[in-house]
Structures are given as C-alpha cells and as structure tokens.
Amino acid sequence: MQQTASLSKTSSLSLSVGLQVVAAIFLGAVLLYGVGFAPMDVAHNAAHDARHAFAFPCH
Numbered sequence: 688m689q690q691t692a693s694l695s696k697t698s699s700l701s702l703s704v705g706l707q708v709v710a711a712i713f714l715g716a717v718l719l720y721g722v723g724f725a726p727m728d729v730a731h732n733a734a735h736d737a738r739h740a741f742a743f744p745c746h
Contacts, residue, residue: 722730738745 722733725733735745
C-alpha cells in the first residue's frame with residue numbers, strides 16, 4: 688500500500704512540475720509578444736514606470 692501511495696504522490700508531483708513549466712513558457716511568450724507588438728511609446732512608458740516603481744535610476 689505504501690508503494691502505491693508513494694507512486695501516486697510522485698506522479699502528482701511530476702504533473703505539477705510539468706504544468707508549472709508549461710505555464711511559465713506560456714506567460715513568457717505572452718509577455719514577449721505583447722511587448723514586441725506594442726507601440727514603442729507604450730513599451731517604453733511601461734518599462735520607465737516599472738523602473739521608477741523599483742527605485743531603479745533610469746535618467
């Protein structure tokens with residue numbers, strides 16, 4: 688019985704890791720294409736505001 692529970696837990700963990708990898712790739716692609724196809728001033732302003740939000744000097 689213990690081996691079956693261990694196998695089930697490992698299978699579930701493996702599925703969870705795979706799902707996280709797929710979700711990260713999908714999110715990265717959405718961000719990359721979203722910025723890539725955005726007008727230049729929109730992308731610049733978003734990056735500029737993010738730099739200021741993290742107190743990173745940009746000027």
